[in-house]
Amino acid sequence: MQLDNRKKEVLHAIVDDYVSTNEPVGSKSLIERYNFNVSSATLRNDMAELEHMGLIEKPHTSAGRIPSDKGYREYVNSLMTIDELSPREQLEIEKRIDSSVDEVTDLIKNATHTLSETTGFVSLAMSPRLKKSFLKQLKILMIEPGKALVVMVLSAGVVKDKVVRIPNFLSDEQIMKISGAIEKSLTGKPLDEITLVTVETAGKSTDVPEPLLKQVLYEAYAAIKQADELNIYLEGEHRMLSLPDFSSLGRARDLLGTLSDSGMVAGYVNEMENAAREQGTDDSFMIRIGQEITLEGLDDCSFITATYNLTDSVSGNIGVIGPKRMLYSKVISQIDFVKKKLNQEMKRFT
Amino acid sequence: MQLDNRKKEVLHAIVDDYVSTNEPVGSKSLIERYNFNVSSATLRNDMAELEHMGLIEKPHTSAGRIPSDKGYREYVNSLMTIDELSPREQLEIEKRIDSSVDEVTDLIKNATHTLSETTGFVSLAMSPRLKKSFLKQLKILMIEPGKALVVMVLSAGVVKDKVVRIPNFLSDEQIMKISGAIEKSLTGKPLDEITLVTVETAGKSTDVPEPLLKQVLYEAYAAIKQADELNIYLEGEHRMLSLPDFSSLGRARDLLGTLSDSGMVAGYVNEMENAAREQGTDDSFMIRIGQEITLEGLDDCSFITATYNLTDSVSGNIGVIGPKRMLYSKVISQIDFVKKKLNQEMKRFT
DNA sequence: GTTGGCACTCAAAGGGATAGAGTGCTAATC
DNA sequence: GATTAGCACTCTATCCCTTTGAGTGCCAAC
Numbered sequence: 001m002q003l004d005n006r007k008k009e010v011l012h013a014i015v016d017d018y019v020s021t022n023e024p025v026g027s028k029s030l031i032e033r034y035n036f037n038v039s040s041a042t043l044r045n046d047m048a049e050l051e052h053m054g055l056i057e058k059p060h061t062s063a064g065r066i067p068s069d070k071g072y073r074e075y076v077n078s079l080m081t082i083d084e085l086s087p088r089e090q091l092e093i094e095k096r097i098d099s100s101v102d103e104v105t106d107l108i109k110n111a112t113h114t115l116s117e118t119t120g121f122v123s124l125a126m127s128p129r130l131k132k133s134f135l136k137q138l139k140i141l142m143i144e145p146g147k148a149l150v151v152m153v154l155s156a157g158v159v160k161d162k163v164v165r166i167p168n169f170l171s172d173e174q175i176m177k178i179s180g181a182i183e184k185s186l187t188g189k190p191l192d193e194i195t196l197v198t199v200e201t202a203g204k205s206t207d208v209p210e211p212l213l214k215q216v217l218y219e220a221y222a223a224i225k226q227a228d229e230l231n232i233y234l235e236g237e238h239r240m241l242s243l244p245d246f247s248s249l250g251r252a253r254d255l256l257g258t259l260s261d262s263g264m265v266a267g268y269v270n271e272m273e274n275a276a277r278e279q280g281t282d283d284s285f286m287i288r289i290g291q292e293i294t295l296e297g298l299d300d301c302s303f304i305t306a307t308y309n310l311t312d313s314v315s316g317n318i319g320v321i322g323p324k325r326m327l328y329s330k331v332i333s334q335i336d337f338v339k340k341k342l343n344q345e346m347k348r349f350t
Numbered sequence: 351m352q353l354d355n356r357k358k359e360v361l362h363a364i365v366d367d368y369v370s371t372n373e374p375v376g377s378k379s380l381i382e383r384y385n386f387n388v389s390s391a392t393l394r395n396d397m398a399e400l401e402h403m404g405l406i407e408k409p410h411t412s413a414g415r416i417p418s419d420k421g422y423r424e425y426v427n428s429l430m431t432i433d434e435l436s437p438r439e440q441l442e443i444e445k446r447i448d449s450s451v452d453e454v455t456d457l458i459k460n461a462t463h464t465l466s467e468t469t470g471f472v473s474l475a476m477s478p479r480l481k482k483s484f485l486k487q488l489k490i491l492m493i494e495p496g497k498a499l500v501v502m503v504l505s506a507g508v509v510k511d512k513v514v515r516i517p518n519f520l521s522d523e524q525i526m527k528i529s530g531a532i533e534k535s536l537t538g539k540p541l542d543e544i545t546l547v548t549v550e551t552a553g554k555s556t557d558v559p560e561p562l563l564k565q566v567l568y569e570a571y572a573a574i575k576q577a578d579e580l581n582i583y584l585e586g587e588h589r590m591l592s593l594p595d596f597s598s599l600g601r602a603r604d605l606l607g608t609l610s611d612s613g614m615v616a617g618y619v620n621e622m623e624n625a626a627r628e629q630g631t632d633d634s635f636m637i638r639i640g641q642e643i644t645l646e647g648l649d650d651c652s653f654i655t656a657t658y659n660l661t662d663s664v665s666g667n668i669g670v671i672g673p674k675r676m677l678y679s680k681v682i683s684q685i686d687f688v689k690k691k692l693n694q695e696m697k698r699f700t
Numbered sequence: 701g702t703t704g705g706c707a708c709t710c711a712a713a714g715g716g717a718t719a720g721a722g723t724g725c726t727a728a729t730c
Numbered sequence: 731g732a733t734t735a736g737c738a739c740t741c742t743a744t745c746c747c748t749t750t751g752a753g754t755g756c757c758a759a760c
Binding site: 053072099102136137139141143144151153159161162163164165234237241242247249253254256258260348 | 486487588608609
């Protein structure tokens with residue numbers, strides 16, 4: 001069955017109305033509030049069909065209709081139009097994005113914060129996926145006997161470091177030799193092509209005794225691997241408590257419980273990203289609605305992310321988790337605008 | 351008016367009973383559940399007096415009594431006894447404390463996590479107060495023209511770094527000279543004695559041209575100052591939603607809203623710490639109950655922190671925010687035990 | 701100082717009754 | 731065939747009333 005024009009309008013109106021009032025929408029109020037040149041009985045017929053198609057549903061027999069996940073999906077895919085933010089709204093966001101920070105991480109956190117304040121929902125960002133970036137510098141600094149700091153500068157303008165344990169007897173000079181050898185042979189290599197073997201090979205040119213050397217190389221390798229681990233920044237969880245959608249304590253608890261496990265959320269975003277990439281969806285937004293989200297407790301949420309780019313090959317995600325019942329077009333423009341600003345600011349770092 | 355023995359027992363019993371049942375406590379149930387060798391009428395008289403003294407109160411005329419903030423305070427100060435954790439509970443905590451981490455920060459986060467899981471409440475820790483620790487190393491690494499990384503190793507075994515902007519024209523060699531000069535003259539100085547003037551004096555011995563030098567020195571100074579900024583780690587906010595004490599969405603919202611501003615909470619903990627230090631209270635725990643806490647939305651909470659020590663002169667706080675209606679003695683032993691483990695583990699870093 | 705007794709209070713729980721917004725269906729109309 | 735008016739029906743939310751029961755304060759007696 002195809003949606004004729006009026007049915008599309010009806011679905012559109014139902015979503016709009018429900019989003020703004022949080023009340024199930026009846027045929028009568030639809031007539032009152034929107035300009036349909038037909039009677040409520042006609043709309044009732046249309047609504048019965050929309051329900052039959054699974055696009056809307058009734059909380060109970062004698063209530064109005066609310067959009068189903070499928071209904072929101074149809075709305076998002078085919079019905080809504082996305083407007084640009086007003087200059088005023090743009091300004092509001094620009095004011096919040098702090099262009100004075102010196103580290104990419106701070107910039108991302110700042111953008112996440114801005115997004116949460118702007119949308120009033122939970123915002124999140126993934127750290128850039130650094131697998132494709134390459135090593136520009138690697139230094140090992142002796143901190144004290146037995147302890148050293150591995151500092152890495154990556155092509156994407158990101159600096160990472162990690163404290164590692166090293167054999168007690170190594171001299172400052174030996175460490176420098178090893179560090180120099182690794183740097184010399186790995187500079188320019190993408191992180192995902194660096195393996196324990198490549199690091200060990202790089203170290204061979206030094207005259208440091210084998211067992212000592214091996215431990216340092218292993219630690220350096222571990223530090224490099226840690227550098228491309230993904231972080232997630234989540235913000236504004238408490239805002240969900242102000243939404244009528246989560247006025248039931250049980251739902252709110254489940255939701256915040258899930259969000260508190262940031263590793264799990266990060267894993268999920270990663271999965272989404274990979275799935276999208278495989279499908280070659282070159283849509284710039286990933287949108288998951290309600291039950292489409294496989295995280296527990298997010299049945300009443302929608303999950304919208306966009307991709308920011310630090311360099312051509314290094315990117316990450318930024319987005320929002322809000323109630324299904326949200327102003328999709330508005331939220332999408334907000335994310336889009338923040339993303340654009342973020343991309344702009346990121347040019348400073350690369 | 352002084353509390354005679356029986357009144358003490360009555361207050362003790364009321365607190366215990368209310369904590370475990372979350373129901374206002376009546377004279378009759380008190381008789382039933384505890385071995386008072388008097389009648390309920392006698393207890394009613396005692397309770398009337400306790401109420402007169404402000405130690406307990408009635409939610410409404412015909413209800414039982416609940417402890418007031420003052421009542422909890424009396425309980426905490428004079429009535430309760432603190433038992434050691436059972437070997438089983440100790441083991442549970444020991445299992446969770448990860449002794450393989452290589453950085454103090456990770457250890458603290460880990461302890462915070464453990465504390466939240468153990469108590470079921472919100473846990474928090476402050477990063478160590480590094481003002482009294484001194485500089486052991488300071489290196490400036492050139493990242494690329496115009497950008498450098500300041501790496502500092504502090505006496506407390508903590509490593510800090512910050513990306514800073516530097517003049518584009520500075521050579522690697524010049525940077526090393528400056529870095530060496532600063533390190534040479536500031537090593538061994540406590541952070542709180544390092545000022546912009548001391549840093550500038552340190553830099554004078556180099557032959558780097560004045561204006562360039564000045565910017566680098568300023569950035570180095572800023573990096574050092576940033577190193578002793580306090581961080582706070584908060585965890586388990588969502589757990590509050592499972593407590594009957596916060597079953598009203600409004601309270602839960604206010605609470606989580608306040609906790610989401612971690613800077614504010616950090617400021618408050620700091621204030622508490624300073625106040626305690628001024629008073630010379632050498633009590634190892636700081637306990638604030640209900641309205642004693644000046645943060646908004648925490649009227650129904652108690653705030654308990656202990657002090658951990660990284661070195662003799664470098665310490666921080668770790669503790670819990672839970673409902674007023676908590677098992678104080680248990681929670682205090684839990685915090686105490688985690689703190690002790692933390693102190694033990696910290697020895698590895700110094 | 702302690703106790704039994706008693707009148708009183710108040711929140712919480714239960715049980716209709718009512719209102720109102722909404723529905724589906726049918727038969728008439730365009 | 732699509733649209734509409736009309737109508738019987740449904741179900742929740744709300745209000746109000748009563749009942750219940752745990753608890754209180756106070757008084758007179760022990």
